[in-house]
Amino acid sequence: MTDTSTHERDVLITELHETMFRLLRAQRQLAERAFSPLGLRPVHAFALALVGHDATYPKDLAQLMDAPPSAVSALIGDLEDRELLTRALDPGDRRRVRIELTDAGRRTLEAVQRAWTDTTTETVARLSTADLEALVRIQKALLEE
Numbered sequence: 001m002t003d004t005s006t007h008e009r010d011v012l013i014t015e016l017h018e019t020m021f022r023l024l025r026a027q028r029q030l031a032e033r034a035f036s037p038l039g040l041r042p043v044h045a046f047a048l049a050l051v052g053h054d055a056t057y058p059k060d061l062a063q064l065m066d067a068p069p070s071a072v073s074a075l076i077g078d079l080e081d082r083e084l085l086t087r088a089l090d091p092g093d094r095r096r097v098r099i100e101l102t103d104a105g106r107r108t109l110e111a112v113q114r115a116w117t118d119t120t121t122e123t124v125a126r127l128s129t130a131d132l133e134a135l136v137r138i139q140k141a142l143l144e145e
Contacts, residue, residue: 037115047079055099
């Protein structure tokens with residue numbers, strides 16, 4: 001690469017960093033507005049989604065949320081108090097505790113998913129279909145390992 005193209009790329013990467021930070025902050029605010037009518041904070045919605053799809057054990061949830069086990073334990077306790085999660089001994093290894101959504105938890109997760117879909121629909125309404133396709137393609141490319 002030439003010095004000019006390296007400089008242009010550096011400028012674009014800096015701009016990307018700045019816009020991504022602003023986008024993350026905006027997404028957090030949108031999530032707070034989307035989930036508050038459900039009585040949830042974004043962290044509750046995130047935890048429910050992870051338990052509904054990937055996390056079977058508290059340790060899994062802590063890893064996926066990149067959070068300390070003590071914080072995740074408190075979060076699980078809160079969701080359990082709300083009767084959205086249950087903890088039970090793993091029948092295959094009675095030393096381990098599994099976490100599972102309750103029926104109310106599954107209904108709440110469906111409401112979370114609807115709320116987030118509605119919020120996302122509003123957010124991207126100003127994009128053309130071509131821009132939306134490009135955004136999805138780029139995000140998928142960035143997620144490839």
